[in-house]
Amino acid sequence: MLINQLAHRTGVSTRALRHYDGLGLLSSRRLGNGYRDFAESAVEEVRRIRLLLDIGLGLQAVAQVLPCFDQDGALTACPTARERLRGQIRDLDSSIAELQRTRGLLAGALDDLVDI
Amino acid sequence: MLINQLAHRTGVSTRALRHYDGLGLLSSRRLGNGYRDFAESAVEEVRRIRLLLDIGLGLQAVAQVLPCFDQDGALTACPTARERLRGQIRDLDSSIAELQRTRGLLAGALDDLVDI
DNA sequence: GTAAGGTTTGACATGGGTGTCAAGGTCAAG
DNA sequence: CTTGACCTTGACACCCATGTCAAACCTTAC
Numbered sequence: 684m685l686i687n688q689l690a691h692r693t694g695v696s697t698r699a700l701r702h703y704d705g706l707g708l709l710s711s712r713r714l715g716n717g718y719r720d721f722a723e724s725a726v727e728e729v730r731r732i733r734l735l736l737d738i739g740l741g742l743q744a745v746a747q748v749l750p751c752f753d754q755d756g757a758l759t760a761c762p763t764a765r766e767r768l769r770g771q772i773r774d775l776d777s778s779i780a781e782l783q784r785t786r787g788l789l790a791g792a793l794d795d796l797v798d799i
Numbered sequence: 800m801l802i803n804q805l806a807h808r809t810g811v812s813t814r815a816l817r818h819y820d821g822l823g824l825l826s827s828r829r830l831g832n833g834y835r836d837f838a839e840s841a842v843e844e845v846r847r848i849r850l851l852l853d854i855g856l857g858l859q860a861v862a863q864v865l866p867c868f869d870q871d872g873a874l875t876a877c878p879t880a881r882e883r884l885r886g887q888i889r890d891l892d893s894s895i896a897e898l899q900r901t902r903g904l905l906a907g908a909l910d911d912l913v914d915i
Numbered sequence: 916g917t918a919a920g921g922t923t924t925g926a927c928a929t930g931g932g933t934g935t936c937a938a939g940g941t942c943a944a945g
Numbered sequence: 946c947t948t949g950a951c952c953t954t955g956a957c958a959c960c961c962a963t964g965t966c967a968a969a970c971c972t973t974a975c
Contacts, residue, residue, distance in 0.1 A: 685951080685952075686951090686952075687950095687951070687952085696933075696934080697952095698932090698933060698934065698935085699932075699933065701953090701954090702932075702933075716940080716941055716942080716952080716953095717940080717941085717952075717953060718941080718951085718952055718953080719952085719953090734901065734904055734905065734908075736932085737897075737901045738901055738902070738905055741930095741931070741932085742931080742932075752908065756908055757908055757910060758908050758909050758910070759910070765909060768905060768908075768909060769909065771905070772902060772905060772906060772909075775898055775901070775902045775905075776902070778898060779895055779898050779899060779902070781853075782891055782894060782895050782898070783895060785850065785853045785854055785891070786854075786888060786891045786892070786895070788850055789850065789854055789884060789887070789888060789891075790888060792868065792872055792873055792874045792884075793874050793881060793884060793885065793888075794873060794874070794875070801921075801922080802921090802922075803921070803922085812963075812964080813922095814962095814963060814964065814965085815962075815963065817923090817924090818962070818963075832922080832923090832970080832971055832972080833922075833923060833970080833971085834921085834922055834923075834971080835922085835923090852962085857960095857961070857962085858961080858962070916975100917974100917975085918973105918974090918975085919972100919973090919974085919975100920971105920972090920973090920974105921970105921971080921972080921973100922969100922970075922971070922972095923968100923969080923970070923971095924967105924968090924969090924970105925966105925967085925968095926965100926966090926967090927964105927965085927966085927967105928963100928964080928965075928966100929961105929962105929963085929964080929965100930960100930961105930963105931959105931960105932959105933958100933959090934957105934958080934959080935956100935957085935958080935959105936955105936956090936957085936958100937954105937955085937956085937957105938953100938954095938955095939952100939953080939954090940951105940952075940953070940954105941950100941951080941952070941953095942949105942950090942951085942952100943948105943949095943950090943951105944947100944948090944949090944950105945946105945947085945948080945949105
C-alpha cells in the first residue's frame with residue numbers, strides 16, 4: 684500500500700512513516716516509480732513502534748527491540764530485549780508512582796484531596 | 800544565602816537557579832558585590848517550581864501560578880490558577896491511565912501479565 | 916602577589932521526533 | 946497539454962529547560 688493509505692490506517696503522519704522507514708523499521712519495498720510500497724504487516728509494525736515510543740524508548744532503541752517481536756506480537760526470544768523491556772516497565776512503574784505522588788501533592792495544595 | 804548553597808539544599812543546579820531567578824521566580828536580592836543573596840524562603844519556592852514543572856507546566860506558566868501559593872503552600876486564592884491546576888490534574892490522570900494501559904500492553908507482549 | 920574558589924553575564928549546544936516548506940518526479944483524468 | 950493529487954528527497958525550525966564554556970570580577974588564604 685502507498686504511504687498515504689498507511690498513514691490513514693495508523694493515524695501516523697506521512698512524515699513520521701518516512702522517518703521510520705528511513706530507519707528500516709517498516710516492511711516496504713519500492714515500486715518502479717520509486718514510491719514506497721508497504722506490506723500489510725506494516726500496519727502492525729507501526730503499532731508496535733508507537734507502543735515502544737510510548738514507553739519511553741527512542742527510535743534507535745526501537746530499532747533494536749522491534750525485530751524481537753514474533754508474528755503474534757509476543758516477545759518470546761531475544762533475552763536481551765526482554766530484559767531491556769522489563770527494565771522499561773520498571774521505569775514506567777516508577778514514573779506512574781511519581782506522577783501519582785506529584786498529583787497528591789498538587790491536589791493537597793488545592794485543598795482538594797479527593798477527586799477533581 | 801549564596802547560589803551554591805541553595806543549589807546544595809535543593810538539589811537543583813546553579814544554572815537552573817539562575818534561570819529561575821532571571822525569570823523573577825525566586826526571592827533574592829543582590830549583595831554589594833553583585834552576588835545573589837537568596838532568602839530562606841527560596842528553598843520552598845524552588846520546591847514549588849519543581850513541583851509545577853513536574854506536572855507538565857512550563858516556566859512561563861509556573862511564573863503565573865507561583866504567586867498564588869500562600870505561605871503554607873496552599874492555593875487558596877487565584878481562581879484562574881486553581882482552575883488551571885485542576886485541568887493539569889486531569890491531564891495528569893489521563894497520563895497515568897495511558898501509562899498504565901501501555902504498561903499492560905507491554906507486559907502482555909512479554910507474557911508477564913503479573914508483576915515484574 | 917597570586918592562587919583558588921566562589922560568583923557574574925552571555926552565548927551557544929543539545930535532544931529528537933515531528934512540522935513544514937521547497938523543488939521536483941509520476942500518473943490518471945479532463 | 947494541463948490540472949491536480951500523490952509521491953520523492955533534503956533541509957530547516959521547533960520546543961525549552963538545562964549543560965557547558967568563556968571572560969571576567971570578588972574574596973580569602975597563603
